[in-house]
Amino acid sequence: MTGATTKAVGSSHRRGDATLFVGGRGTYIDDVAVPGVLHVAFLRSPHAHARIVAIRTAHADAMPGVVRVVTAADLAPLCKGWQTSQTYPGYVLRTQYPLATDRVVFVGQAVVAVVAESRALAEDAVELVEIDWELLPPACDLEGAMAPDAARAHPDLAGNLAYQADVGDPENRALFDEAACVVEAAFRFNRQTVMPMETRGVVASYLPGDGSLSVYQSHTAPHQLRSLYATHLGLDEGRIRVICPHVGGSFGAKIHLYSDEVATVAISRLIGRPVKYIADRMEALLADIHAREQIVTAKLALDAEGRFVAWRAETRLAMGAFSTHPGSSVQEADEAVRLAMAPYRVPHVGGRLEVVFQNKNIVGQYRGVGHPIAAAIGEHLIEKAAAAMGFDPVALRLANYVPDDAYPVKTRTGIDLDALSHQACLRRLGEIIDIPALRAENERLRGEGIHRGFGIACFIERTATNAPSNAHIRKATAQDGITLSVDPSGAVRCAISVTDQGQGTHTVVAQVIADELGVPFDRVRIVSGDSQATPYGSGVRASRGTAVGGELALQASRELRAVILEAAAQLLQTGAERLSMTDGMIFPAGSEEGNGISLADLAEVVHFKPQLLPRGAQVSLSLSRHLGHDWPALVPTNGVQASLVEVDVRTGAVRLLRHWAVDDFGTIVNPLLVAEQVRGGIAQGIGQALFEELVYDPGGQVQNATLADYLVPLASDLPDMVIDHVETPWPHSVLGAKGAGEAGTTGAVGAVLNAVNDAIRPLGASITELPMTPERMLAALNRL
């Protein structure tokens, strides 16, 4: 044995594709070149709710350069429409179509498509389409959504309620009436969106000659798209190929299927020519999934010793005009109510969720999906209770946590939790921050008129959704697969169903393979994102790349290693159990390297000189494996974040000074990539806390659908962030990794909310509406 090799797992390997991106050599959806491609532009609804009386397309159709003007009537024979794939008992659904049929139900809904020789010509022709509208009353008021006289988002609805559920324990008023202390708050989480830098886009090519369809799409789940296009367009799934090229960010935006995407593919089917649609930024802000919009009331009861006695949260989610597809809009509210207070021992936990139709765009699954709200409401009330009862907020949490050694547990809301570490994470946070000194400094500065606040939020997330999920999403949460093969050169090829949008899935999977197989990291090549080249699976969503893809890679690599060693044993005339492979060299244990054989030489023999091997079954240096039923449906993770802010009470501006995170992602395969996932996630959580809001007026018009007006965090807005870890390996996999992609976003919202309230609490003020804009801050401070 040489024994000097560094293990790849646990080291900060740099991403191979990063060297492409720094030269501008990525291939994103708009860079995909298809000869003869035509361009699609959409006429989108200017109204929140209106009947389409007449569409006149003659002028547009006659414009030079226009190939076809397409309305719902043209696509009706090709597509029957669809509803969400993730259903719940009693969930009221409305069918979506590629283009609006007789009514529009939100501003930005696609109504007419123009196909032309260039995008500019297509946009010109959109201007020539004339539509007569009959305006209908819009349903946009969330508080009043269920009033008997409220406008209905769809005229045939009995009411705007799409779904309701009671979660956990029934309400027990006595527990709150008799408690030593009850804290409560009404929260408002305003509507925001995802805003990946690259907008969505599709290039579709249907060949009438053989009925085959090729789709390039900026998306994270090519197999899901293939199945959905087959279903919705009535095509043979076996003749559909979906390729996801480099994806310029998703964060949830690109796990869904949108009507404009189905329309684009259907148009290629209709006209038999390749077509391309790239959303512009305004379309992205209007029609990419929106997120979060909920009004929540919550209350926490404590006994005199500060033990949590009871918790209740009720939320109402503004779903929009439809449920997202394939995963449903309900998740955002359901996860928020189910996960709130999950880190703690609370004897009674109950809640209720209502999901309502609105004449607004659809709310879907943005990074964190409900978990940021669960953490914000629970952690806010814990710090409020600590202030009210005079407890130290850290001590109050430690006194109420489910102890780290008490897992597995099931929450009162039915969630299975295992291998979590709230105590260890909070203690670690206390090691990297001198919290008493920091609070003392804030107190001293307050005497100088400087209003600083420090806040903590801990959280649980459910990550790495997998096939046996009880929240099964048809055609979306599938069994994942991997194919490993050794080329004649000894290079290892891995085709895998999880994908990479820059988070580093490929790098992580290659690290695992390098270690488990015993080959150099740079001899492993990963292929993903192509339905024709990779085994079926769910792609990436819910922080599953490493937990699922890494485990697949580990299990398949161990099996392939055994095959390789068996073949080498035959050539070396020894027993496979005596052989080992390191850095691509196979040799008997304890012997000199010269007595062995390289993987490249072995592969040469297998591919080109099989006669050197004994007769019998042909050696196959290639195998496929899948993760199926023995794998838990969801992997829980936990963490804690802290934020230090300064509030300018004259302007209402909140300045972020410092941010800390301690997470438990189980086994960390690549510390560099994990830390940057957390930092990027924190930035988005800070965006939700302070900046990001899509403002609808009461008539359903979006007031700020430009990047100049929809504010995302900039470099000058954000603080440096300290990232640390506790590692409790996931006990139900061999690799032990948990999801890391969303924790940053999940914890940051509550941490900043608590820090801001800590800063203004001595002024008798509090704020529970997000984002905490200067205007809202001044209102909270009673200075408007």
Added chain:
Amino acid sequence: MSGIHTIKFRLNGRAVAKHVEPRTSAADMIRHVSGLTGTHVGCEHGVCGACSIVLDGAVVRGCLVFAVQLDGADVETIEGASDSGRIAALQAAFVDRNALQCGFCTPGMLLIAAELLSREPSPSREQIREALSGNICRCTGYEAIVDAVAAAAKVKP
């Protein structure tokens, strides 16, 4: 308004002639006529910085410049800056620090960072954050980019 204009300019050090409509943006021409797709279009109204190009030595938004305005100009894209080695230290620092994830904002970040280092060889973190604050990154939270620019500043002669 309409009609095709012929423009002549230097693109990444080479003289070129292109035929463009007056309404075509510089970013669209560079991407779709010249085939240099490292110039990314993120917002089309000058906010995000993904379409940054270097026009006569200054970093500008390719979506806010018409292609016809490039006539007679000297234009450098990310491909040119990369091939010339001008930004090699920054590129190496970005890869080493993982200062990019999806890579969509990265060309613009590199060009604006190079401009900063050309006028301020040893910038403070605050100066770096200020210089980058016209370019949106949705993946990183910016800290790794700030680190990478600071590291590249130390490497530069």
